Amino acid sequence: MHPRPSPIAASLYTLRDMNVDVIIMHGPHGCCFRTGRLLESDGVRVLTTAMAENDFILGASEKLENTLKEAYDMFKPEFIGVVGTCASMIIGEDLKEAIANADLDCTVIPVESHGGFGEGDNTEGAIMVLDSAVEYGIIPREEADRQIEMLKKATEIEKTRGMAQGKYIQPNFGDNKEEVAKKIIKALSDGKKVAFVLNAKKETSYLFADILNFDYREVNPENKPIIIANLDENIGLSRIRNHAVNIKQELKADIDYITGGLDEYPVTGKAAADYLKKNPVDLYVVCGVPHAFPVEEIECESIAVTDGPRLVEPLRDLGYDNVVAELDAHSKTLGTDKIVFSDFGGMIRSAIDWK
Structure with a gap:
């Protein structure tokens, strides 16, 4: 509507x-x-x-x-x-x-x-x-067919789990970023297992990657968070592959598991969930396209970071405990080849100083 x-x-x-x-x-x-x-x-x-x-x-x-x-x-x-x-x-x-x-x-x-x-x-x-x-x-036809399959899956996700469900969704700017950031830093400080899942779409990954880009050693040097990301630089058009290369060069923490490419976000969420089923954590944060992650299959505390105010309520309905909204991800990431400052990423880094 x-x-x-x-x-x-x-x-x-x-x-x-x-x-x-x-x-x-x-x-x-x-x-x-x-x-x-x-x-x-x-x-x-x-x-x-x-x-x-x-x-x-x-x-x-x-x-x-x-x-x-x-x-x-x-x-x-x-x-x-x-x-x-x-x-x-x-x-x-x-x-x-x-x-x-x-x-x-x-x-x-x-x-x-x-x-x-x-x-x-x-x-x-x-x-x-x-x-x-x-x-x-x-x-080539093979590459087009692969991308078309991803696009059809993306449409299905939006219609069943996102903001294209056929009803009016009130815009919502999510939970207080400071409080959610402190929750993450406290969990790491207390020795709890925390995972960050980057399941982002193409160039918007430059903004959502910033949320992962802090030095965990400043919080608890013995407790590195698990990093899962759809940053395979061998999948997709050259521009999309370059995004993955650029981000991996800038990330401060090593990636533990790569789920696929940046144009495969409709399916890489499930790959991330499968990994977490084998490697349980106490808290996980899904950044980018969190409604493509089967939150209902992982029983622990969960945080979603989205760029759509109209996705906040659907994400809560899916089962996320907290939802944070980043605004203008597309406009902030056009024309860049470097990780872009995100409000929530900045709040996490600030929370390290407050702990």
Whole structure:
């Protein structure tokens, strides 16, 4: 019932992950405005054909052709993505024809996404990019199929355990960060076994990794927390693998168990839970996408750290004892290759001084 990310935005982010140079949105200038502006921070040039009222009636293929040519002249890109919007797709604009007519000396792929595509799930837009990338020889079919499987699992998790359950969820900013941070530091100080699970999505991992990035020896040198993370640098597109490499280089503590890659968060939560079943702890903290972790299967004290105020109540319903909300994870982590300060991570480090 409440607004959610659209397939168009997912198309933009997926093209970004493929290291596209320029994205042209074929639609009104305000469509996905915030996403387009944010992606500029990641080095992607995002342009629009700025369709207007007359174009909704007469079509705007010529506008798209001209924008393609202008983009090529301005930026000399090697790779352009053309993304449809509700306006252009509903009136049946032919992206492929416009691309052929522009006849540019670079790779250009069309993505015929719009806000209501399929069931309207944002992952549908990402799947459309993957299929188009296979057609144009950008990625192999096997890699696309792996990612599509993850995207479908992500949709299932959101609809059954997250904020796409079909009911209105009141935004909630979670429990007091200071009190929850003190709880973690006290547990470590008292010699209890504590685990940190990084189950994060792509670039947002730069923020959630900060929560793990404190020196446990300042708390209890004899009690190293278990670190579990989906930081396999051999899985995913090159941009995603690089995120994993960068974070592992900065983490102060060694990782005890790697559950998978940063685009595998729909399944790496279960892998983390399986590890904890074999290595029981007194307290665990799941950071990133905690609703993909089967909290109901692990009987001990639990803390979830999410970036969605509308996920706080669903996480409590799943069984987490405490839920902490970090805000603006996407905007804070775009354009970075280093771990980004998180409010909760900073609070944990402050709690070490208070103990």
